[in-house]
Amino acid sequence: MRNWSLARQFFIGQLVFVLALTTTISWVLYLDAEDNTFDSASARMLAVATTFANDPFVLEAVQSPNPSDLLQPYAAEVMDELGVDFVTIMDTDRTRYTHRNPSEIGGQYIGSVEQALGGVPHVELFTGTLGPSVRAIVPVTTPDNAVTALVSAGVTVDTVSIARNAQLPLVWLIAAGALTAGTIVSLVLSRHLRRATLGLGTEQLSRMFVFYDSVLHSVRDGLALTNLRGDLVLYNDQAAALLNLPPSVPGEPKPASDVGLSPSIRELLASGRRAVDEIHVTDDRVLVVNQEPAVPASGTKPLGTVTTIRDHTELEALSDEVQTMRTLTEALRAQTHEHANRLHTIVSLIELDRRTEALEFATRDLQQSQQLTDEVVAAIDEPFITALLVGKAAQANERGLHLDIDVAGTLETHGMDPRDLVTIIGNLLDNAFDAAASSEERSVSLSIHTAGDDAGFVDIEVGDSGPGLSEAQLGTIFTLGSSSKGTAGTRGLGLALVRQAVHRLGGTIAVTSDGGALFTVRLPAGPRAPEGADPAGPRAHGEATRG
Missing domain, CATH: 3.30.450.20 (PAS domain)
Known part of the structure; x- marks a missing residue:
């Protein structure tokens, strides 16, 4: 039963309830029918006995010398016509004048007579010579209210039961109708419940x-x-x-x-x-x-x-970290290739016994390669950003681009997620590289300033020598899927990530286009900017980023 579906449990429970209710109703109807039958029989017997007691013929007969000769034929005729089992007329000392069985005439009446002798009619269920019966006893009184005889009329219990049983078909019909209707309703409800619960049981539903x-x-x-x-x-x-x-x-x-x-x-x-x-x-x-x-x-x-x-933002942050590592890898590969060429040059100078020129060439190369790294490391205390800029510088050099990095002050990352900074700077530089690659000047500038009157903020500016952005691009570049590189709908996610990273850091971003694109990001150097600050900058400046 525990594995039954909820619908089956409901149907069985409802069916048991209907059966119990139908049985109870049937029993109540049966008892009511029985009570009504006995009440009806009692009232009928009282009416018959009262009619006999008030009949002047009966009063005259009981006062005659031989009452039985007069009353027995009369009582037998009435018993046959009315379907009464017995009508017994007796003296006050219980001596019978009439009886259904003539041999019982003259014998003593079996039953209660005290109330009738007191002048009060009485109805009772008593076992006499004919068996258990419902009987009424009524006094026969003279005009001066003296009790001179008694009349008892009754029917046996078997006769009452026959009358009661005649009402049972109606009781069974009502019970059968109630049971049928209850079963049909329970079946319909259980089918609906089965569809609603997919045929699962209570334990299955609970576990699920x-x-x-x-x-x-x-x-x-x-x-x-x-x-x-x-x-x-x-x-x-x-x-x-x-x-x-x-x-x-x-x-x-x-x-x-x-x-x-x-x-x-x-x-x-x-x-x-x-x-x-x-x-x-x-x-x-x-x-x-x-x-x-x-x-x-x-x-x-x-x-x-x-x-x-x-959350694609987190995935893109991981992607940016991977891209940063890839940038560093490509930069190291390019530097390795370039270092091999320079090492061959130095070896060749030494073999030509031109040791002084070899030393000058090696020293100058070391100073140039180390200068950018020293400047960045000295100005930026965040290793992620340092590694990113060193890699981007090498990437720009490999692509034949001039990258100008200007760092003023120290980049304070307290309250900032370095991954957000990598997302902002890395995506803006990638977009600037792509734009500058199609221009004659082929230059990109990065400026990070933390000094001046707004020392509480970090200003990041990325500019390029590319063709810039049209008015239409300035209005739609921040829409997801829009891109200045073409193929709308397949690119443009990078700038959405930049804008959201700026928003998370409580900053602003804006773009202008005049002989190239210039993106300006302002970030709070300490705690997040107060609520209400525009996270995306003024649209009047054409806020956007490349996709």
Whole structure:
């Protein structure tokens, strides 16, 4: 029984309840029929006995010398006509004048007579010569109210039972109707319950709820369940964190329009359509969203949708770190190749016995290669940024670009995530390299300033000698999928990550275009900027980044 489905348990329980209720109702109806039959028989016998007692013929006969000769024929005729089992007329000393069995005439009446002798009619269930019977005893009185005889009329219990049993078919009909109706209703409800619970039992549902709830709150990805109206029925803690939602309360659906979701995610949830690795942008995150309709195993219409959400910002941060390592690897490879060439040159000078020129060449090369590293290391106390800039300098040199790095002051990373700084500087330099590669000047500038009147901020400027940005690009460059490199919809994620990294650090970003693009990022050097600061900078300046 423990393995039965909830629908079967409900049906059996409901059926047992209907059976118990029907049995109870039938028993009550049976008892009521029995009581009504005995009450009806008692009232009828009282009426018959009273009629005999009030009959003047009976009063005259009981006062005659031989009452039985007059009363027995009369009583026998009435008993046969009315279907009464006995009518016994007796003297006050119980001597019978009449009886159903003539041989009992003259014998003593068996039953209670005290109340009747006192002038009060009486009804009782008593066992006499004919067996148990329902009988009424009424006094026969003279005009001056003197009791001169008694009349007893009755029917046997068997006769009463026959009358009672005549009502039983109605009782059984009512019971059968109630049982049939209850069974049909229980069957319909159980089938509906089976569809609603997918045929699972109580223990299975309990385990499933516990397991699913544990899975819901333990997975690292955001998970949200919506109904057909697009309301959020349930979501886990990660989804609440990624979408900035209040804690989920089971059984209280939240309309997507009331919880501050971004327009694109709100549209996706409301549509109920299938989505595979779609990119959606919130105020501070880039999210990868997948959505599938929740269709029962029976294949009926969907109950809603299941949406999974991953934070692509963190993935991109890891990608940026990998890209930084790749940049350093390429820089080391280029330096190794260049170092081999220079080493051959030095060896050749030594073989030509031109030791002084070899020493000057080696010293000058060492000073030039070390100068940038020393400047960067001295100005920037963050090893991630130092490694990134050294690698980018080597990458620019390999691509034939002139990279001018200007660092004023010390970059204080307290309160900043170095990965965010790598994301900002690395993506802006990559975009600037691509833009400058198509120009004649082929130059890129990076400026990091922490001094001056705004010493509480870090200003990062990245400029290039490229063609710049058009007015149309300035208006759309920050849209996810937009890119100054062409192929809209397939690029542009890098700048979204830059903007969001700036937002997380409480800073601003702006872009101007005049003979090339110049991106300006301002970050608070210490604690996060106060609430209300525009995280993306003034759009009047055409805030954007390359994708």
